[in-house]
Amino acid sequence: MNKENSIKLIESLRQAYPDATCSLDFETPFQLVIAVMLSAQCTDERVNKTTPQLFKRCKTIQDFANIDINELERIIHPCGFYKNKAKNIKLCAKQVLENFNGKVPRTMEELTTLAGIGRKSANVIMLEVFNNPQGIAVDTHAKRISNLIGLSTKKEPEKIEQDLLKLFPKEYLKDINHLFVWHGRNTCIARRPKCDSCSVKNFCSYFLKTFN
Numbered sequence: 001m002n003k004e005n006s007i008k009l010i011e012s013l014r015q016a017y018p019d020a021t022c023s024l025d026f027e028t029p030f031q032l033v034i035a036v037m038l039s040a041q042c043t044d045e046r047v048n049k050t051t052p053q054l055f056k057r058c059k060t061i062q063d064f065a066n067i068d069i070n071e072l073e074r075i076i077h078p079c080g081f082y083k084n085k086a087k088n089i090k091l092c093a094k095q096v097l098e099n100f101n102g103k104v105p106r107t108m109e110e111l112t113t114l115a116g117i118g119r120k121s122a123n124v125i126m127l128e129v130f131n132n133p134q135g136i137a138v139d140t141h142a143k144r145i146s147n148l149i150g151l152s153t154k155k156e157p158e159k160i161e162q163d164l165l166k167l168f169p170k171e172y173l174k175d176i177n178h179l180f181v182w183h184g185r186n187t188c189i190a191r192r193p194k195c196d197s198c199s200v201k202n203f204c205s206y207f208l209k210t211f212n
Helices: 001-018 031-039 044-057 061-068 069-079 080-099 119-128 140-149 157-165 170-186 205-211
Strands: none
Touching: 031 044, 031 061, 031 080, 044 069, 061 069, 061 080, 069 170, 119 157, 119 170, 140 157, 140 170, 140 205, 157 205
16 A cells, blocks of 8 residues: 555544544553553453552552552453563552652653563553654554555564554554554454445455455
8 A cells, every 4th residue: 555545544534433532541641551551462441440440549650569469460350461460560660660750751762661561552652641652553453454454464563563654654643543443443343344334445455355
């Protein structure tokens, strides 16, 4: 796909999903850091059901650093992989307190030094907290849609991201991940894509190969 068509693709998705925004609930930068960590291999809906109790128990970054790990594991258990996530949450809180004066860092490089925060998570934080997108968070939706449409043939998220960054001008970065998530949940569903009603089917390699 060339740049001209990639822009038309995003504009079509914007029209289809004018209300596309971040699905994770948070009030502070560090709450989003925690929510993003919990969302690994877990739905945003489940995370949003879990975080109210967690955020009520831990009101400050210091609270996250000091909470007993067994109590933390019990609270976040519904999100899966709770032992590893609990360990990362406590370590991440300590890193923010000790290395960044208690404030969530504002660069990709610094964010990815935190426990439990990889490039995808850092991309989300840079966009949602600082309104300064540096790339595209390639989650399961972005990966599937990119491969089906033909935006990238790669399988690794970071390689897919690099392909997408070559196609989309920077001013579109703040919308792309929201639009892909909403499109993936509502239309390009993994097991039963609604190709007939898809707003971008004319741009999609999968649709053109399958139905033409």
